[in-house]
Amino acid sequence: MNTYICRYCRQPSDPSAPTCPLCGAPVDIRSSVSDSGWVEQPPIRDMARLQFGQSHVQIAGSTVPTAEFTLAPEDWIYFSHHTLLWTEPQTRLTNMPLKGAWNRKMAGLPLVMVEGRGPGHLALSDNHAGEVVALPMQHSQEIWVREHRFLCATGNIKYDWHPTNVWYETGQDSDDREMHYPMGQFGDTFGAHGAPGLLLLHAPGNVFIRDLQPGQTMLIQPSSLLYRDVSVRMALHLEYPRSTGFSFWRSSWSYRSIFVRLWGPGRVAVQSVYEPPEDTEVIVNHSYATTHHW
Amino acid sequence: MELIQCQWCQAQNQPGSTSCQTCGAPLDQKNKVSDSGWREAPRLRDMTEFRFSGSTCQVEGELVPVAELNLHPQDGVYFEHHVLLWKDEQVPLSSLNTGGGLKRSIGGMPHIVTVANGPGRIAFSRNAPGEMVVLPLHPGMELDVREHAFLVASHSVQYSFIRIKGLVNLLHGGSGMYMDRFITAGYPGMLLLHGNGDVLERTLRPGEKILVEPGGFLYKDSAVQMQAVQMPLKTGLLRHGMYLAEMTGPGRVGIQSMYVHHHAD
Numbered sequence: 001m002n003t004y005i006c007r008y009c010r011q012p013s014d015p016s017a018p019t020c021p022l023c024g025a026p027v028d029i030r031s032s033v034s035d036s037g038w039v040e041q042p043p044i045r046d047m048a049r050l051q052f053g054q055s056h057v058q059i060a061g062s063t064v065p066t067a068e069f070t071l072a073p074e075d076w077i078y079f080s081h082h083t084l085l086w087t088e089p090q091t092r093l094t095n096m097p098l099k100g101a102w103n104r105k106m107a108g109l110p111l112v113m114v115e116g117r118g119p120g121h122l123a124l125s126d127n128h129a130g131e132v133v134a135l136p137m138q139h140s141q142e143i144w145v146r147e148h149r150f151l152c153a154t155g156n157i158k159y160d161w162h163p164t165n166v167w168y169e170t171g172q173d174s175d176d177r178e179m180h181y182p183m184g185q186f187g188d189t190f191g192a193h194g195a196p197g198l199l200l201l202h203a204p205g206n207v208f209i210r211d212l213q214p215g216q217t218m219l220i221q222p223s224s225l226l227y228r229d230v231s232v233r234m235a236l237h238l239e240y241p242r243s244t245g246f247s248f249w250r251s252s253w254s255y256r257s258i259f260v261r262l263w264g265p266g267r268v269a270v271q272s273v274y275e276p277p278e279d280t281e282v283i284v285n286h287s288y289a290t291t292h293h294w
Numbered sequence: 295m296e297l298i299q300c301q302w303c304q305a306q307n308q309p310g311s312t313s314c315q316t317c318g319a320p321l322d323q324k325n326k327v328s329d330s331g332w333r334e335a336p337r338l339r340d341m342t343e344f345r346f347s348g349s350t351c352q353v354e355g356e357l358v359p360v361a362e363l364n365l366h367p368q369d370g371v372y373f374e375h376h377v378l379l380w381k382d383e384q385v386p387l388s389s390l391n392t393g394g395g396l397k398r399s400i401g402g403m404p405h406i407v408t409v410a411n412g413p414g415r416i417a418f419s420r421n422a423p424g425e426m427v428v429l430p431l432h433p434g435m436e437l438d439v440r441e442h443a444f445l446v447a448s449h450s451v452q453y454s455f456i457r458i459k460g461l462v463n464l465l466h467g468g469s470g471m472y473m474d475r476f477i478t479a480g481y482p483g484m485l486l487l488h489g490n491g492d493v494l495e496r497t498l499r500p501g502e503k504i505l506v507e508p509g510g511f512l513y514k515d516s517a518v519q520m521q522a523v524q525m526p527l528k529t530g531l532l533r534h535g536m537y538l539a540e541m542t543g544p545g546r547v548g549i550q551s552m553y554v555h556h557h558a559d
Contacts, residue, residue: 046326046334047326047328049329056329058328058329060326060328060332060334060492060494061334061491061492061494061551062337062492063357063423063424063425063491063492063551063552064423064424064490064491064492064551064552065492065551066492066494066551068328068329068330068332070329070330081527081529081536084507084538085506085507085510085549085551086504086505086506086507086510086538086549087504087505087538088330088504088505089503089504089505089540093525093526093527094526094527095527095528110529111529112527112528112529114527121329121330123330123332125491125510125551125552126552127491127552127553128552129357129423129491129552
């Protein structure tokens with residue numbers, strides 16, 4: 001039998017299938033690569049099935065795709081209750097509590113996950129036009145995901161969350177000090193344990209992936225980062241364009257761009273829809289950052 | 295040569311047709327049905343045209359589709375005024391009182407719908423990525439539609455609304471205070487909805503149940519019973535309960551994949 005490695009999920013796959021049975025990426029298409037090396041993640045084809053354990057998930061739709069699970073009795077998944085679109089009455093749903101409820105509440109993260117156990121069907125969807133991204137994970141593999149992008153994971157994938165350590169503070173007086181987390185206060189970490197698992201994300205817009213070489217760096221819009229290998233490091237980066245006969249009438253304003261710098265080695269993925277940092281207040285304090293004044 | 299039956303609206307079409315003349319559904323594509331029986335509403339091809347009464351409707355665009363109607367002199371349509379995208383100058387507009395004035399206003403629903411009569415062209419769209427759902431209504435049909443999902447209906451379709459009953463349904467049902475109800479008496483009619491994201495439909499057998507996120511509910515046959523039920527789950531810091539809409543057949547249920555969760559933390 002031919003050995004075929006899916007170019008998107010990097011797992012041994014079936015070359016005779018129209019789509020990769022592990023991640024749903026079409027097998028029979030050419031890779032779409034930009035001149036700078038970004039590989040476009042092809043959308044999962046409508047009605048494609050992805051296998052995990054004795055169960056499978058079918059992706060339906062193309063604008064806001066839904067993930068419809070057919071769960072075998074021994075399999076289970078977990079997800080945020082916000083994403084549950086429908087369920088059959090016989091599918092068992094139970095709470096999965098998470099540590100750090102107060103911090104999660106303050107950061108705007110869901111406090112409770114829901115476990116869905118087979119046998120039965122249920123479906124999940126997010127509320128943005130975009131793509132479902134499937135990441136099959138081998139035992140001991142770990143991946144970092146930006147907050148609110150998680151759709152669901154199989155039961156053997158462990159979930160943890162940590163501060164992003166990417167922040168800055170504005171406001172010159174103590175009364176109007178404000179903390180900003182341009183890529184969220186916390187990031188999610190997922191790791192497969194004991195057996196392969198499947199992680200599903202939802203990305204607004206289109207998704208592009210790239211492999212960074214050891215020591216290679218790049219700058220990206222903070223909220224566009226979808227996921228990265230845990231070997232990729234990141235930190236705040238501030239750039240101040242050169243002023244040419246232009247200044248703000250308020251001294252507390254500044255003209256700057258806020259990025260995240262990524263260091264390889266490893267895989268990174270970005271989404272084309274993001275929320276740019278908006279304010280122009282002078283930054284008075286920040287996490288570790290590289291800076292450039294033009 | 296055999297006529298081609300549309301799998302979405304069941305209308306008969308001339309041999310060689312590539313889209314249904316009654317609802318615009320592609321006739322040369324297979325139905326997309328998931329393993330559990332949800333069927334995707336047909337994605338209308340850009341510039342697809344179909345007929346209702348003596349008028350035509352052309353659907354333009356794919357991300358936020360526009361319905362462009364060419365009204366016959368004897369035809370009219372009605373709609374909520376904020377979905378009107380453009381119209382020919384000569385197309386007359388009038389208003390139709392739906393009844394329930396103050397109560398409907400409190401519920402965030404219009405108590406007046408706007409009527410446009412032919413001849414002339416007029417176009418409609420809503421403001422979210424999604425798809426146009428064309429529902430030709432045969433005589434004697436009753437369809438309940440989520441509030442603000444209705445785009446436009448032909449004048450032969452009677453418009454009314456039903457108040458959602460029961461405090462639990464009202465507080466936790468996530469479908470607002472009212473549902474629009476569309477009824478055809480002696481004549482067929484045409485109803486256009488806008489679903490956010492993708493639209494899926496499932497036909498429930500008598501007594502069959504499905505639990506749906508209330509924000510995802512789009513439409514149902516009036517025979518389908520809808521009831522808010524509490525799940526054995528607690529959410530949020532205050533551990534409040536989670537409710538889903540229990541749909542009980544017989545009849546069709548339509549859902550949309552993009553919605554604002556009705557009890558987001």
